[in-house]
Amino acid sequence: MKLLLKGGRVIDPSQNIDTVTDILIKNGKISVMKKDISLPKTDSGDNLKIFDLKGKIVTPGLIDMHTHLREPGFEYKETIRTGSEAAVAGGFTSIACMANTDPVNDNRSVTEYILKQAHLAAMANVYPIAAISKGQDGKVLSEFGDLKNAGAIGFSDDGNPVTDSGLMRHALEYAYSFDMPVISHCEDKGLSSGGLMNEGLISTQLGLPGIPGIAEDIMVIRDIRLADFTKTRVHIAHVSTAGSVYAVREAKSAGVNVTAETAPHYFTLTDESLKGFSTNFKMYPPLRNSDDVEAIKEGLRDGTIDAIASDHAPHSSVEKDVEFEYAANGIAGLETSLSLCLKLVDEGILTINELIEKLSVNPANILKIPKGSLKTGSDADITVIDMNKKWTVDADRFRSKGRNCPFNGWELKGKAVITIASGEIRYTDPEF
Amino acid sequence: MDLSGKDMLGIKDLSREEIDLILDTARSFKEISTRRIKKVPTLRGITVITLFFEASTRTRTSFEIAAKRLSADTINISASTSSVVKGETLIDTARNLESMNPDIIVIRHSAAGAAHILAGLLEQSIINAGDGAHEHPTQALLDMLTIREKKGSMEGLKIAIVGDIAHSRVARSNIYGLTKMGANVAVCGPAMMIPMGLDQMGVSVHYNMEDAIKDADVVMMLRMQLERQKKNLFPSLREYANLFSLNRNNIKLAKNDVIVMHPGPVNRGVEITPEIADGPNSVILEQVTNGVAVRMALLYLLSGGRK
Numbered sequence: 001m002k003l004l005l006k007g008g009r010v011i012d013p014s015q016n017i018d019t020v021t022d023i024l025i026k027n028g029k030i031s032v033m034k035k036d037i038s039l040p041k042t043d044s045g046d047n048l049k050i051f052d053l054k055g056k057i058v059t060p061g062l063i064d065m066h067t068h069l070r071e072p073g074f075e076y077k078e079t080i081r082t083g084s085e086a087a088v089a090g091g092f093t094s095i096a097c098m099a100n101t102d103p104v105n106d107n108r109s110v111t112e113y114i115l116k117q118a119h120l121a122a123m124a125n126v127y128p129i130a131a132i133s134k135g136q137d138g139k140v141l142s143e144f145g146d147l148k149n150a151g152a153i154g155f156s157d158d159g160n161p162v163t164d165s166g167l168m169r170h171a172l173e174y175a176y177s178f179d180m181p182v183i184s185h186c187e188d189k190g191l192s193s194g195g196l197m198n199e200g201l202i203s204t205q206l207g208l209p210g211i212p213g214i215a216e217d218i219m220v221i222r223d224i225r226l227a228d229f230t231k232t233r234v235h236i237a238h239v240s241t242a243g244s245v246y247a248v249r250e251a252k253s254a255g256v257n258v259t260a261e262t263a264p265h266y267f268t269l270t271d272e273s274l275k276g277f278s279t280n281f282k283m284y285p286p287l288r289n290s291d292d293v294e295a296i297k298e299g300l301r302d303g304t305i306d307a308i309a310s311d312h313a314p315h316s317s318v319e320k321d322v323e324f325e326y327a328a329n330g331i332a333g334l335e336t337s338l339s340l341c342l343k344l345v346d347e348g349i350l351t352i353n354e355l356i357e358k359l360s361v362n363p364a365n366i367l368k369i370p371k372g373s374l375k376t377g378s379d380a381d382i383t384v385i386d387m388n389k390k391w392t393v394d395a396d397r398f399r400s401k402g403r404n405c406p407f408n409g410w411e412l413k414g415k416a417v418i419t420i421a422s423g424e425i426r427y428t429d430p431e432f
Numbered sequence: 433m434d435l436s437g438k439d440m441l442g443i444k445d446l447s448r449e450e451i452d453l454i455l456d457t458a459r460s461f462k463e464i465s466t467r468r469i470k471k472v473p474t475l476r477g478i479t480v481i482t483l484f485f486e487a488s489t490r491t492r493t494s495f496e497i498a499a500k501r502l503s504a505d506t507i508n509i510s511a512s513t514s515s516v517v518k519g520e521t522l523i524d525t526a527r528n529l530e531s532m533n534p535d536i537i538v539i540r541h542s543a544a545g546a547a548h549i550l551a552g553l554l555e556q557s558i559i560n561a562g563d564g565a566h567e568h569p570t571q572a573l574l575d576m577l578t579i580r581e582k583k584g585s586m587e588g589l590k591i592a593i594v595g596d597i598a599h600s601r602v603a604r605s606n607i608y609g610l611t612k613m614g615a616n617v618a619v620c621g622p623a624m625m626i627p628m629g630l631d632q633m634g635v636s637v638h639y640n641m642e643d644a645i646k647d648a649d650v651v652m653m654l655r656m657q658l659e660r661q662k663k664n665l666f667p668s669l670r671e672y673a674n675l676f677s678l679n680r681n682n683i684k685l686a687k688n689d690v691i692v693m694h695p696g697p698v699n700r701g702v703e704i705t706p707e708i709a710d711g712p713n714s715v716i717l718e719q720v721t722n723g724v725a726v727r728m729a730l731l732y733l734l735s736g737g738r739k
Binding site: 199200201202203204205206207208209210212276277321322323324325326 | 444521522523541542543544545546548549563564565566567598601604627628629630632633
C-alpha cells in the first residue's frame with residue numbers, strides 16, 4: 001500500500017522545509033519528497049491512494065507530550081484505545097502518557113501493559129512516562145533502568161510535586177545518566193494546599209480558596225537550580241504563570257538545560273471563566289490572570305516555552321458534576337488542542353512554522369523519541385491541517401470518553417483533516 | 433417592580449433598586465410578626481424546602497418562621513454530612529426534591545457555588561442561605577434593613593467590618609450590598625485573613641482596629657470561622673482577642689451613636705466583649721428580628737412572579 005500526498009504545503013521544521021511538494025509513503029515510511037511525483041501505471045487501485053492536498057498544510061505527525069490515558073485503573077474515564085482515538089482525531093500521532101494510573105506506572109509490568117494496549121489499539125504511538133518515585137509518593141525512586149528497558153521514555157510524578165529536593169536531585173542525576181527527561185510538576189504544597197483556583201480578585205469574590213502563582217514559580221526556580229547544580233536537565237510541565245516564564249527565560253540565557261511546555265488553556269482562558277462555578281474550568285495548575293496569559297504568549301513567541309501539550313485529563317461526570325470544591329482537576333484536551341494553538345497563528349504570536357515546531361520536533365527532542373520529522377526513511381507519521389476549516393466544539397461527539405471541556409460550543413478555525421501514523425490512515429475528517 | 437431573577441444567589445447580582453424593593457417589602461411585612469395572630473394567607477399552597485448541609489439554628493429557624501407566617505408549607509432537610517460523604521450527589525438530591533414539586537428551595541452548603549448548581553438545574557426558585565465563603569445574601573439584606581432602620585439610609589455612612597474576612601460569606605455579601613447603597617466600607621482583620629484583591633472591591637482595608645472603627649456609624653463584628661481556617665493561620669484566640677475584639681475602650685473611637693452588629697453566633701470574649709454585645713449600642717437581636725421580615729419579603733417576591 002502506498003499513499004501519495006499531492007500538492008500540500010509541507011512544513012517540516014526539523015529540516016527547515018516549507019514548500020509545496022508531494023510526499024510518497026511506502027511500507028509505513030516516508031519514501032520520497034519532491035515536486036510532482038508521478039508513478040507508473042502499475043501503481044493504482046488498491047495499491048495506491050492519492051490525496052489532493054492543495055491548500056492544506058502537511059506536517060510531521062504532531063506530538064502531545066503530556067496526556068493522561070487513565071488506563072490501567074480508571075477505564076471509566078478513558079482507555080488507551082479511546083485516548084489514542086482522540087489523539088489522532090486531534091491530529092496527534094504520538095502521545096506521552098503520565099504515570100498516575102492505578103496501579104501507578106512505577107514498574108515494568110505497567111509500562112509493558114500500556115505499550116501492549118497501545119499496540120492493540122493501533123492508533124497513535126503511545127510513549128509511557130514512568131513515575132519518578134514509587135507510588136508517586138515522593139519517597140523512593142522507582143527503577144529507572146528497568147523502566148527504560150520496558151519502554152518508558154521519561155519520568156514524572158505529574159499530579160504530585162516531588163517535595164523532597166534531595167530526591168528530586170537524585171532523580172535528575174539518575175535520569176540524565178540514561179539520557180532521559182525528568183518532567184516536573186511544579187507545585188509548592190505549603191502554598192497550594194486547600195486551594196481551588198488562582199488566588200486573586202476573582203477567588204476573593206467567589207469565596208474560593210486561592211492558589212498563588214508563586215506556588216508554581218518557587219518550584220520552577222528550585223528545579224532550575226537543581227538542574228544547574230547537577231549539570232543535568234529538567235523539563236517544566238504545564239507552565240501557567242508569568243513568574244515561571246521569567247525564571248525559565250533567565251535560566252536558558254544562563255545556559256541551564258531547561259525546557260518547558262504550556263497547555264492551550266493557559267494562553268486561552270483566565271480565572272474570569274470561573275465566575276459561574278463551572279467545574280470544566282477547574283484544573284491544576286489553575287487558570288491564571290490576563291498578565292500571566294500575556295507572559296505565556298510572549299514566552300511562546302520568544303522560544304522560552306518549547307512545546308505545547310494538552311495535559312489531556314479526561315474525567316467522568318461522577319468527578320465533574322459535583323460541587324466545585326469536590327470536583328476533580330483537568331480538562332479533556334486532545335481534540336481541541338490544535339485548533340486553540342492555531343489561534344496563536346491568527347493572532348500573530350507564532351508563525352505556523354514556529355507552532356508546528358512546538359508540536360513536533362521540539363517535543364520529540366525533549367523526549368528523545370525518533371519522531372517529529374519527515375526525513376526520507378522516517379516513520380510515515382503525518383498530520384494534514386486545513387487552516388480554514390471552521391467547526392464547533394461538541395464534547396458529546398469526542399472520541400475521548402471525557403466530556404469535561406471548557407471550550408464546548410466554541411467556534412474554532414483550523415483542524416486536522418487527515419492523520420497518518422506508520423503509513424496508515426488513522427483519522428479522516430468526515431467532511432474532508 | 434419585580435426581582436429580575438428567579439433565584440436569590442447573591443447580592444453581587446442585585447441592583448440598588450432591587451435591594452430597596454426587598455427592604456421596603458420587608459418593612460411592610462415586619463408588622464405581621466408583632467400581631468397576636470402572626471399569620472397571613474399570602475403564600476398558601478406554596479411549598480418551601482430548606483436544605484441545610486451545614487449546621488444552622490438562626491438562619492433555618494428564621495426561614496421556617498418566615499414561610500409559616502405567610503402560610504407556606506415548609507419541609508426541613510438537614511444533612512449533617514456533605515453529599516459526597518453521604519453517597520448521593522447534590523444534583524441527585526436536587527432532582528429528587530424537584531420531583532416532589534416544591535416552589536422554593538433554600539440551600540445552605542459548605543461549598544461555594546452549591547446554590548448555583550441548583551439554580552442552573554431546577555425550575556424552582558433557589559435561595560442561597562450561605563455557600564462556603566462565597567455569599568450569604570439574606571444576612572446582608574437583614575443587616576441593611578437594620579442599618580436603614582437605625583440610620584435612615586446607608587448613603588455616606590462609615591461602616592467597619594472586622595474579622596476573618598477571607599472565610600466570611602457575610603463579609604462578601606455585605607461588601608457588595610453596602611458599597612452599592614453608597615456606604616464607605618472599612619474592612620479590618622489580621623493580614624492573613626484579608627484576601628487578595630479585596631482593595632479592588634470598593635472598600636478600604638485596615639490592619640488595626642483603631643483605624644477601621646474611628647468615627648464609624650456602624651461596626652460589624654464577624655465570628656472567627658475556626659472551622660474553615662487552616663491550622664496554622666493565626667497564633668491564638670488570645671492574640672486575636674487582644675488585637676481585634678470590640679471592647680469598651682476602642683468603641684469610644686467610633687461615633688457616639690454607633691450601632692454594633694454581629695451575624696451570630698457570637699464568640700463572647702473573642703471578637704466582642706460581653707458588655708459590648710449586650711450594651712446599649714448593640715442591635716444584634718434586632719438583626720435577628722429583621723431576618724424574619726427580610727426572608728418573608730424574599731419568599732413573597734420570588735413566588736409572586738409565578739403565581
